[in-house]
Amino acid sequence: xxxxxxxxxxxxxxxxxxxxxxxxxxxxxxxxxxxxxxxxxxxxxxxxxxxxxxxxxxxxxxxxxxxxxxxxxxxxxxxxxxxxxxxxxxxxxxxxxxxxxxxxxxxxxxxxxxxxxxxxxxxxxxxxxxxxxxxxxxxxxxxxxxxxxxxxxxxxxxxxxxxxxxxxxxxxxxxxxxxxxxxxxxxxxxxxxxxxxxxxxxxxxxxxxxxxxxxxxxxxxxxxxxxxxxxxxxxxxxxxxxxxxxxxxxxxxxxxxxxxxxxxxxxxxxxxxxxxxxxxxxxxxxxxxxxxxxxxxxxxxxxxxxxxxxxxxxxxxxxxxxxxxxxxxxxxxxxxxxxxxxxxxxxxxxxxxxxxxxxxxxxxxxxxxxxxxxxxxxxxxxxxxxxxxxxxxxxxxxxxxxxxxxxxxxxxxxxxxxxxxxxxxxx
Numbered sequence: 001x002x003x004x005x006x007x008x009x010x011x012x013x014x015x016x017x018x019x020x021x022x023x024x025x026x027x028x029x030x031x032x033x034x035x036x037x038x039x040x041x042x043x044x045x046x047x048x049x050x051x052x053x054x055x056x057x058x059x060x061x062x063x064x065x066x067x068x069x070x071x072x073x074x075x076x077x078x079x080x081x082x083x084x085x086x087x088x089x090x091x092x093x094x095x096x097x098x099x100x101x102x103x104x105x106x107x108x109x110x111x112x113x114x115x116x117x118x119x120x121x122x123x124x125x126x127x128x129x130x131x132x133x134x135x136x137x138x139x140x141x142x143x144x145x146x147x148x149x150x151x152x153x154x155x156x157x158x159x160x161x162x163x164x165x166x167x168x169x170x171x172x173x174x175x176x177x178x179x180x181x182x183x184x185x186x187x188x189x190x191x192x193x194x195x196x197x198x199x200x201x202x203x204x205x206x207x208x209x210x211x212x213x214x215x216x217x218x219x220x221x222x223x224x225x226x227x228x229x230x231x232x233x234x235x236x237x238x239x240x241x242x243x244x245x246x247x248x249x250x251x252x253x254x255x256x257x258x259x260x261x262x263x264x265x266x267x268x269x270x271x272x273x274x275x276x277x278x279x280x281x282x283x284x285x286x287x288x289x290x291x292x293x294x295x296x297x298x299x300x301x302x303x304x305x306x307x308x309x310x311x312x313x314x315x316x317x318x319x320x321x322x323x324x325x326x327x328x329x330x331x332x333x334x335x336x337x338x339x340x341x342x343x344x345x346x347x348x349x350x351x352x353x354x355x356x357x358x359x360x361x362x363x364x365x366x367x368x369x370x371x372x373x374x375x376x377x378x379x380x381x382x383x384x385x386x387x388x389x390x391x392x393x394x395x396x397x398x399x400x401x402x403x404x405x406x407x408x409x410x411x412x413x414x415x416x417x418x419x420x421x422x423x424x425x426x427x
Contacts, residue, residue: 046070061087065096072103073225075258077290080104095121095128102134103226107261109295111142112328129158133168137230140175149175163189167196174199194220195231202238210238211247225259232262236269245273260286264295271299271335274342276306292323295331302335306343371400 050067057063064087071080084101091097098121105114118135122128136151149172156168170185174196182200186193198213214235218228232255239248252266263286271279280303283296290296297320304313320327374397 047074061091061094061097065094065100068097068100072100072107073258075107075256075260075263075289077104077107077260077293081108081290081292095125099130099134102131102138106134106138106141106226107229108290108293109141109261109264109331111138114138115142115144115147126154127158129155132158136171136175137226141230141233145175145177149173163191167193170196171199174203177203179204195223195227195234198238199234202234207238207242211235211242214238215251226261229259229261232259233265236262236265240269240272248273257285257289260290260293264293264299267299267303268295268335268338271303271306272338272342274339274346276303276339279303280307280312291319294328297323298328298331298335302332302339306339371397374400 047067047070050063050070054060054063054067064083068080068083068087071077071083080100081104084097084104087094087097088101098117102114102118105111105117115135115138118131118138122131122135125131132151132155136148136155139145139148139151152168152172152175156165156172159165159168166185166189170182170189170193173179173182173185179200182196186196186200194213195217198210198217201207201213202210214231217223218231218235220228223231232251235251236248239251242248248269252269255262255266257263263282267279267282267286270276270282279299283299283303286293286296287300297316300316301313301320304310304316374393378393378397
């Protein structure tokens with residue numbers, strides 16, 4: 001910056017002026033980013049502008065945090081993971097960065113890792129209600145309801161807002177299966193809570209009511225982006241339990257790739273209704289955006305194996321090991337159980353449609369053994385056995401072969417032998 005008042009033409013205050021301009025531009029970019037997050041209209045131009053601001057101000061943490069939050073809202077988990085790792089090296093005890101890291105782990109379905117990191121943070125900051133709330137969500141997604149109830153209760157004790165405190169206590173009682181107390185706290189909230197009412201109905205087994213309530217909660221734009229994805233996962237689980245494939249497919253069609261947590265839950269839901277090809281397609285698209293996504297990798301392994309693609313399943317397993325993704329045996333067992341059950345149900349449905357016995361797969365070993373014994377008996381038949389007995393054995397053998405779908409081989413020669421012997425007797 002040139003200044004006419006200075007003899008050298010260089011003003012010593014120029015650096016201060018430039019810093020002030022950069023800070024002003026950074027503050028404006030952050031304000032725009034916050035407005036976009038509130039309205040849900042995050043675009044690529046805003047992310048590009050914020051990246052330029054971060055490059056101009058590498059020693060400022062607030063632009064880094066806002067950029068990471070925008071990337072998480074857009075579902076750019078790979079880029080957000082790299083930025084969080086770099087930012088935590090510079091600011092390891094920054095509270096918002098730690099919570100953003102745990103949000104990233106939840107979106108990548110690494111729920112146990114998120115709970116572990118939150119426990120490490122809460123060991124030194126036990127008053128952090130937002131960390132307890134996030135730990136409760138991660139534990140609930142991991143089906144550890146007792147741990148989730150404890151964290152929601154602790155979050156309520158560290159929350160100043162009265163309505164939010166009652167909401168958290170109601171959620172804690174739902175997770176601990178204390179439904180009457182949960183209803184009382186819900187009544188004290190003072191306004192409708194379709195998400196908690198839907199969760200309460202689902203835990204009680206009232207799936208139709210839960211589906212309707214969670215559908216309304218998913219359409220509520222006042223929820224945070226992470227909360228909306230969690231609600232969508234809960235809705236998919238309820239509709240999968242209902243067995244309504246049409247309603248489940250309608251919910252899946254509304255999910256976009258910018259919602260990685262809900263997208264991976266949709267892939268698992270498709271696997272559980274026997275659509276392994278569609279499930280692997282969705283998981284593959286998510287892996288292209290985030291190679292380290294845990295549930296997508298597990299769905300790829302099971303979906304390829306169920307789709308009779310053993311080489312692709314082997315490649316997916318090796319990719320999981322190379323990317324250092326923790327293999328969750330509980331998730332793998334759940335995927336195999338749901339996938340195999342759906343395959344059995346589809347086979348039975350196809351058998352019923354074709355007029356066959358839906359329990360034929362259970363009878364087949366018995367029919368095979370019975371047919372082998374009857375074949376051996378008829379082959380060793382001699383004149384000491386009566387024709388009536390041979391005819392009965394032949395009829396049973398023919399019944400077994402018909403049930404097994406085989407041609408009636410050998411019956412003609414036996415009939416001819418029996419006819420010849422009767423002719424000789426008549427002569």
